[in-house]
Amino acid sequence: MGTMEERFAALGVVPVVVLNDVKDALPLAQALVEGGLPCAEVTFRTDAAEESIRLMSEKYPDMLVGAGTVLTTDQVDRAVNAGAKFIVSPGFDPEIVDYCLDKNIPVFPGCITPSEVAQAVKRGLKVVKFFPAEQFGGVSTIKALAAPYTMVKFMPTGGVGTKNLKDYLECDKILCCGGSWMVKGDLVKAGEFDKIRELTKEAVELSRSIRG
Numbered sequence: 001m002g003t004m005e006e007r008f009a010a011l012g013v014v015p016v017v018v019l020n021d022v023k024d025a026l027p028l029a030q031a032l033v034e035g036g037l038p039c040a041e042v043t044f045r046t047d048a049a050e051e052s053i054r055l056m057s058e059k060y061p062d063m064l065v066g067a068g069t070v071l072t073t074d075q076v077d078r079a080v081n082a083g084a085k086f087i088v089s090p091g092f093d094p095e096i097v098d099y100c101l102d103k104n105i106p107v108f109p110g111c112i113t114p115s116e117v118a119q120a121v122k123r124g125l126k127v128v129k130f131f132p133a134e135q136f137g138g139v140s141t142i143k144a145l146a147a148p149y150t151m152v153k154f155m156p157t158g159g160v161g162t163k164n165l166k167d168y169l170e171c172d173k174i175l176c177c178g179g180s181w182m183v184k185g186d187l188v189k190a191g192e193f194d195k196i197r198e199l200t201k202e203a204v205e206l207s208r209s210i211r212g
Contacts (some may be wrong), residue, residue, distance in 0.1 A: 004064070004085070004086060004106055005126070005127060005153075005175060007039070007064055008039075008064075008127075008155070008175050008176045009175050009176060011037060011039055011064075011176055011207070012169055012176050012177070012204075012207030012208070012210070012211055013037060013165070013176060013177055013178075013179055013182075013203050013204070013207050014037075014039050014040075014041050014155070014157075014176055014177070014178045014179070015032055015037055015039065015040050015041065015178075015179065015180065015182055015183045015200070016041045016043065016068060016157060016178045016179060016180045016183070017040045017041065017042050017043065017180070017183050017188075018043050018045070018046060018180070018183075018185055018188075019042060019046060019048045019049060019052045019188065020046050020047075020048055020185075020188075020189070021048055021189075022048045022051045022052055022055065024048075024052075024188050024189075024191075025048070025051070025052035025055045025056050026055055026056065026059055027191070027193045028040075028056075028183065028188060028193060028196065029055075029056040029059060029060050029063060029065075030060075030193070031193040031194070031196040031197040031200060032063075032183070032196070032197075032200055033060055033063060034197050034200075035182070035196070035197040035198070035199070035200025035201045035203075035204065036200060036201055036204035037182075037200050037203065037204060038060065038062060038063045038064060039063065039064040039065070040056065040063070040064075040065050040066070040183075041066050041067070041068040041088055041178060042056070042065065042066070042067055042068065042084075043067075043068045043069040044067045044068065044069050044070050044071075044075050044078075044079060045069045049067065049079075050078050050079065050082050051082070053065055053067060053079060053082040053083055053084050054082040054083055056083070057082065057083025057084070057085075058083065064085055064086070065083060065084060065085060066079075066084050066085055066086035066087065066088060066106075067079035067080075067082075067084040067086075067087055067088065068088040068089075068090075068178075069088070069089070069090055070087050070088065070089050070096065071089065071090075071093070071096075072096070073095060073096060073099045076096060076099060076100060076103075076105065080103075080105055085106065086105070086106040086107070086108065087100050087105055087106065087107045087108070088107075088108045088109075088110075088129055088155075088178075089107070089108075089109045089110060089129070090110045090129075090131055091109065091110045091116075091131075092109045092110060092111050092116040092119055092120065092128075093109065094119065096109070097109050097119075097120075097123060097125075098123070101123060101124075107125075108125075108127055108128060108129045108155055109125070109128055109129060110128070110129040110130070110131045111128040111129065111130065111145075111154075112130060112131070112136045112141070114145060114148070114149075116128075117145055117149050117152055118149070120152065121149055121151065121152060125152070126151060126152060126153065127152070127153050127154070127155060127175055128152060128153075128154060128155070129154070129155045129156075129157060129178070130142055130145075130154040130155065130156040130157070131156070131157045131158045131178075132157070132158030132159060133156035133157055133158045133159055133160055133168075134158055134159025134160070134164075135158065135159065138156070138159075138164070138167070138168070139156075139167050139168055139171050139174075142154050142156060142171060142173055142174060143171065143173060146173035152173075153173055153174065153175040154173055154174050154175065155174070155175055155176055155177065155178055156168055156174060156177055156178070157177065157178030157179070158178075160177045160178065160179045161179060161181045162181060162202075162203075162206060165177060165179075165203075165206055165207070165210065166206075166210050169207060169210045169211055170210060179203070181199065181203075182196060182199035182200045182202070182203050183196055183199075183200075187199075
C-alpha cells in the first residue's frame with residue numbers, strides 16, 4: 001500500500017473515468033499516459049467497465065488502473081481479475097472492505113462521518129475516499145475529521161475541479177483528489193482524446209504548481 005499511496009500523492013489527481021464503450025478504453029488510456037497521469041479509476045457502473053480495465057491494464061501494465069463505484073464482492077472479483085490494482089467504493093461497506101483486506105486488495109472506501117472513519121481505522125486503513133466532497137463540506141469537513149483521526153488521509157472526489165483544486169491539495173490531510181473534469185463523458189463520446197490529453201497536462205501542471 002505504501003508504494004501505491006506514494007504514487008497517488010505524487011500524481012495529486014486521479015482521473016475518475018466513466019466508459020460506456022470498450023472502444024474508447026485504449027485511446028483514453030493513451031491520452032492520460034501522454035498527458036502525464038498514468039492512472040484511472042474506472043467506475044464499475046457501466047457494462048464496458050470490466051473489459052475496459054482489462055484492455056488498459058494489458059496495454060499499459062505500469063498504469064495505475066483501479067475500479068470505482070464497486071458495490072459488491074462479485075464486482076471486486078471481476079475488477080481484480082480484469083487487472084484492477086485497487087478498489088474504490090462510494091460508501092463504507094464493511095463486507096466489501098473486509099473482503100478486500102482478506103485478499104490483500106488495496107481498498108479505499110468512502111467515509112464522510114466520524115463513525116465511518118472509525119470503522120476504517122479499526123481495520124488499519126490509512127487512506128479513505130471522501131465522497132461527495134463538495135456536498136459534504138469539502139476541505140473544512142476533512143480537516144475536522146482528520147483532527148481526531150490523525151493517522152488517516154483522504155481522497156476527496158465529487159465537485160473537485162480546477163477552481164478548487166488548490167484548496168484541497170494545500171491541505172496536508174489530503175493524499176490526492178479524484179476528478180473527472182479532464183475526462184468528461186461528452187469528450188470521450190466525441191472521441192476528443194487530444195483535448196483530454198491537453199486537459200490532463202493542465203491538471204498535472206496545476207497539481208505541481210500547488211504541491212511543487
